Amino acid sequence: MPKHTGRKAIVVGGTTRVGLAIAKRLVEGGAHVLLIQGWRHEVPDAAEQLGRAATLTLCAMSAGALTQAAAAHSFGAIDMLFVDAEPDPGTTGPRPYAVAVRALAPLVTDDGSVVLTTTSVDRCLPGMPDAGAHATTAAATRAFARALAVELAPRGVRVNTVSPGAIDTAAHDDTPAPRPATAPPPLGRRGSVDDVARAALFLAADATFTTGSVLSVDGGLGCADSRRRGCTEPEH
16 A cells, blocks of 8 residues: 555645655655645646646635635645745745745644755855845744744644755756756765655654754755855854
């Protein structure tokens, strides 16, 4: 029997890059998935790729619109919530994704899970456009996730964060993340969105005693050079 048979999940930002990779793995595992995407995004053939086990809806990233979207598809209680917390171009701050989590977290069943994906570590490296803003967003998202982990712990709901880096997205959409001119990460290759998706599913389904944590999926990029730690915890 597939691992996620009978489970329901919502993926916010689920039609491109990491979100779509997460949705694919959920569907392959037997889960029923609702993908929620903001109005401003171009939507690829996500529904066709995922089949009948997945439903795609477009809506504004507001609390009312998000809860209405879930209700409109009779989704009810869910086992897993995934939120892509990488900001839209031209925006900063975690607020749209905090709104999404606040709106949809009440749907997560007791002992369920919430996983946020932060902005890529690559975007925070010195010399990258808006590196400071991206680093600030990533740090704020992690802080939000830790606070939410404590808040939801009495219900057994786990809240964790995936922090990707050195991920090659070119094969998955037409707007790949910028690639800084740096040496390869210590593992010697760039990762794939599927590497990030597998980490997210691990936190959601298997890491049953883990909450408030950040899992770096960057091939060692974040620890290779202290100058590259714009998206990591500050040194003391």
